Amino acid sequence: MNALVSPEGSLEILSSHEVNRLKDRSEGGLYRLFRQCALAVLNTGVETDDCKALMESHADFDVRLVPQPRGLKLELINAPAHAFVDGEMLRAIREHLFSVLRDIVYLHSMPDTASGFRRDNPDDITNVVFHILRNARVLEPGRQPDLVVCWGGHSIGHEEYQYSKEIGHQLGLRGLSIITGCGPGAMKGPMKGATIAHAKQRIKNGRYIGITEPGIIGAEAPNPIVNELVIMPDIEKRLEAFVRSGHGVIVFPGGVGTAEEILYLLGILLHPNNADLPFPVVFTGQKENAEYFEMIDKFIRNALGDEAAAKYEIIIDDPARVAQTMKQGMKDVGTFRRAMQDAYYFNWMLEIDPVFQLPFEPTHASMRALELHRDQPAHLIAANLRKAFSGIVAGNVKENGIRQVQEKGPFEIAGDPTLIEPLEAMLEQFVAQNRMKLPGTTGYQPCYRIVGGPA
Structure with missing residues (x-):
């Protein structure tokens, strides 16, 4: 399914620097990591323990950041259908999706700014x-x-x-x-x-x-x-x-x-x-x-x-x-x-x-x-x-x-x-x-x- 998803109880705004890092598909960017984790939570309830096979079976899945005047939304393309009921994403999965966004953004920004961090x-x-x-x-x-x-x-x-x-x-x-x-x-x-x-x-x-x-x-x-x-x-x-x-x-x-x-x-x-x-x-x-x-x-x-x-x-x-x-x-x-x-x-x-x-x-x-x-x-x-x-x-x-x-x-x-x-x-x-x-x-x-x- 394709969907435009609003934040649920977590990260609602991003800086332009964070947005650019999440969009960056190069080796140093965060796009691949975010896509992988987002796809994982969208497969909540699916019985698999092969991460490589999961990624390959959803090769056409994509996730994009869509800036909004009041914050941001996520555009999901070819998302697993079982993450939705009657066209609406399950609330728990929506929470998990934005928890992923929150933690990936934070753990890749906090060490870079901490004074003297080793x-x-x-x-x-x-x-x-x-x-x-x-x-x-x-x-x-x-x-x-x-x-x-x-x-x-x-x-x-x-x-x-x-x-x-x-x-x-x-x-x-x-x-x-x-x-x-x-x-x-x-x-x-x-x-x-x-x-x-x-x-x-x-x-x-x-x-x-x-x-x-x-x-x-x-x-x-x-x-x-x-x-x-x-x-x-x-x-x-x-x-x-x-x-x-x-x-x-x-x-x-x-x-x-x-x-x-x-x-x-x-x-x-x-x-x-x-x-x-x-x-x-x-x-x-x-x-x-x-x-x-x-x-x-x-x-x-x-x-x-x-x-x-x-x-x-x-x-x-x-x-x-x-x-x-x-x-x-x-x-x-x-x-x-x-x-x-x-x-x-x-x-x-x-x-x-x-x-x-x-x-x-x-x-x-x-x-x-x-x-x-x-x-x-x-x-x-x-x-x-x-x-x-x-x-x-x-x-x-x-x-x-x-x-x-x-x-x-x-x-x-x-x-x-x-x-x-x-x-x-x-x-x-x-x-x-x-x-x-x-x-x-x-x-x-x-x-x-x-x-x-x-x-």
Whole structure:
């Protein structure tokens, strides 16, 4: 469909400089990025996790800025018809579309004007995360801790989805809100459950925050329940946004993306400065998922030690207990932050080593060069394993990663056999359990190859 769309609750005016950058189709311009993210949100509800295929299937789609005397509009050409009902764009999709515009404009203007900003400075990176979240109005001063980050697979079966929805329902009954990666599967389920619970409790300010990044949004388009969408510049800032704005984490069964999130979280919680910081973490699933979490727990203990395993609790098939644990965790977080005079809305005290903040660009060279050996602190082992999983995510669902694998073959991963062999075994289980791609995807071809010893 073709449509002229007005702003919905977000960015309504742009400078001439911003308009020109968004129209710029050269390599340094923002047109391609904006088009990609806009197309992704217009495909809300579509079951796909192949960003490259999505872009190619809508090659004739275009989006143009139309200046108006009172602001601006977006002209959409050959937009997906399912984004409309009776010729009118769905309101949630319209909100998401202008959230994309807001964040792309902001994240490409704010660093350029910040005095003394350095892209490799930890404090500056955290400041960027803060400013993007504040600009998106995610940070609410005065609100008690109530945001539960839910991580898990986009490629899950019906029963696992229903369990994630019941967890969200139990959280919502206790007045808690949800942050996820905003996509389908275990990212949608908790939000859907929470909306029903919030309605039962007459909670009208329930929050369903979706945090994504340009490389992943095409593979995990925002689900329709998300009422606050934020686009972070890269996966590292996306992960930092989760742990800075959220007050606790629930992990459902998932694949390599979930493993990446787990290793990021444990890597930063292992920092000595975070030893006394309350941050509730629960791994949960149905009784059929018990073996999955035994596998995850065994992998973590082997790679990072028992100290890392002490940072989380595994609760099987008990949604009420999961929610009660999180509710108590919220109280502990609130008590701690009041005592330390720290903000409820942004976890300033959390220490994040720069190795977890600097963007990792998965290429054949960078994947082969990963330092997967034991002659380093546990948090650095976690950081390098996270990068390995991040590369596999890119090869599975991100446009650039898929293209690299098609052109040069699978990414190669090498390292200490005591780390690599358990990694390979876990990846094989992810493939066997259909956790690499959406259900129904046939003939999954691994985008990686385990090649044994270090390079």
